[in-house]
Amino acid sequence: MSEDNSPISAREAKRLFAGLKGAQGLLLAVSGGPDSVALMWLAARWHRSLSRGPRLTVVTIDHGLRPEAAREAREVKRLATGLGLPHRTVRWRGAKPKTGLPAAAREARYRLLVQAARLAGASHVLTAHTRDDQAETLLMRLVRGSGLAGLSAMARLTERDGVVLARPLLDVPKSQLIATLKRAKIGFADDPTNHDAAFTRPRLRALLPQLAAEGGDARSLARLAARLARANLAVEVLTDGAERFLRLRDRGDARQAGVRSFEASGFAALPEEVRLRILLRAINAFGHEGPAELGKVESLLAVLDQAIAASARAPANGRPALKQTLAGALISLAGGRIRIAPAPARRKGGSRVDKGGSWHRPFRDRAVRTP
Structure with missing residues (x-):
């Protein structure tokens, strides 16, 4: 990957999405923030370079938690239309919990995205999680005392209810995505909850500069998560073998x-x-x-x-x-x-x-x- 503040080139974008060329269809989860808008722009750019590729559909989840969300969804639709991509806004309806709101909102978001993927005939949901998100996830799970599986943080590919969740930008720093949008002169929204110290993730995010000064920057933390994921996979293989051992001697x-x-x-x-x-x-x-x-x-x-x-x-x-x-x-x-x-x-x-x-x-x- 290039320098952290350099825009992503067409060649790099092609590499990021190369494994998705044969997918049945791709649903892009785009909130309007810089990461997801960059995902949409890069995916559209990659898609135009293909002679034949999967159908792209853009979906914005409006959680109904901020008055600005509806306007941001309309702006995403405008950008998607300009890129020649169909767009749909899906709203999280019903009562919202008074405690555990971030977790509930995340669960609702994935549930609605999977439903939208099925409606669109998409085999994959693409989210814009970055290397920075991976580092923050590792820190969140570390302070909560997670085991080896939890400390592996986010996987590049996971499955939910028959739909593949893909994170093609997981090795990309957020700064590169912002640089990419600035060069393309594309605007994006800034969700204030990303800076709200009432939530755990923003508080941990504020600690990253201090950790980076000690060598624990996002790159190092993401590398640690990858190594833990590798170790976790090895233990899972051992567990599979142990279960076979128990059956054989039973x-x-x-x-x-x-x-x-x-x-x-x-x-x-x-x-x-x-x-x-x-x-x-x-x-x-x-x-x-x-x-x-x-x-x-x-x-x-x-x-x-x-x-x-x-x-x-x-x-x-x-x-x-x-x-x-x-x-x-x-x-x-x-x-x-x-x-x-x-x-x-x-x-x-x-x-x-x-x-x-x-x-x-x-x-x-x-x-x-x-x-």
Whole structure:
């Protein structure tokens, strides 16, 4: 990539979008800010250089949170029309949450973009996340204590409900996009929430100059995220292999419908990070209360490890050595086997009752039940 303040050339733009040439259709998410306007301008420029390429559609999500948003959407439509691209504004309707608004708005944005992609016959949604965004995401997840997967930050390609989310500008600094728009004499909007210290991301963004002075600039942080993503992928491959290992040595009900089961001794022999991921995958597969929190799964794994060790010393004679629920999944240890299945429905007060009439409460990092 060129110097951080140099405009993006036609050759560089061609390289950025090269992997998308064969897509069924591309939906460009354009808010009106510099990053997304540059994405639209660069994509249109690239598209004109092709003899035949995917259809481009521009969509602006109006969250209904700022009075200026409607005007900005109209300006995006004007720019898109000038580039020969169809444009549509989609509004986030309904009541807005009083807390957790940024996360709710982000979830709504992706949901609406995927819906719009399907309507437009597009296989991909393109967003304008930059190297700066990648660095900020890493910092946000770092201060929240995320695990290796979270610290990998944003991937270049992900999938949501059958639609590919692509971030072709993830290695590009924001300053280059602004330089590109200035050379092309294209205006853009400035969302004031990007500078609002009431939100976490702007507060962390304000720290970047100080981090850069210590060598932790956006380039370094994005490189760290890429290295962590590489390590995370390696651990995922190891976890896949460990799950195959557990199935191969299993002689129990591992293939029973509606339950995941494996031998406790084989599970205990695996590295802690691999055990954690196997447990997390199973809970998320069979639970019905949303993704499990990593911290709670870590605590549960510690209790499960204790229970496995205690059971090895003194078998429980058929009684469960552990029986807990987490994220809508029931995790039990009995007869040297770990079983994860959907948990019974909750009753008033948060307790559950299974078919045999045995009561148990959701996991709260309680002490292990030993024989």
